[in-house]
Amino acid sequence: MLRFKSILAVSEGGPDAAMSFKLAVRLAGSFDGTVDALHLPVGPAGGMVGGLAMSGEAMPLVMDLDEERLTARAKESERAYNEIVKPVKGATYTAAQTATLDTLVAMGRCSDIVVLGRPGADPENVAPATVARSTSAPAPS
Secondary structure, three states, X not given: OOOOOEEEEEEOOOOHHHHHHHHHHHHHHHHOOEEEEEEOOOOOHHHHHHHOOOOOOHHHHHHHXXXXXXXXXXXXXXXXXXXHHOOOOOOEEEOOOOOOHHHHHHHHHOXXXXXXXXXXXXXXXXXXXXXXXXHXXXXXX
């Protein structure tokens, strides 16, 4: 029988936060496990900065906007953690501004299972639209 004792739930904030956290808590309840929640900051929005040709004067404005976005998304992850995951015995929350995919990989190696949000739930995730255009299929709803 499978036993998932250590469950890593990853959130980028936004709509994915509650989704991955809820699933991780359900798994923890089914297997008497615990949840480690990780807020993984992503930015800039949709590769916005890298894709625009802009003057040096515009860059600070764009960076400020992205900082506000990242802060709001971190708060959403923390809110979802406090509401959904914190009541689970032994639950932890990691939300370093410097967390990277390397952090996810390192924490994932110590976990029995990693739970991610559903792609497409987040309007800032452009992947579903890209897939729909390249395959002529409708974007998932």
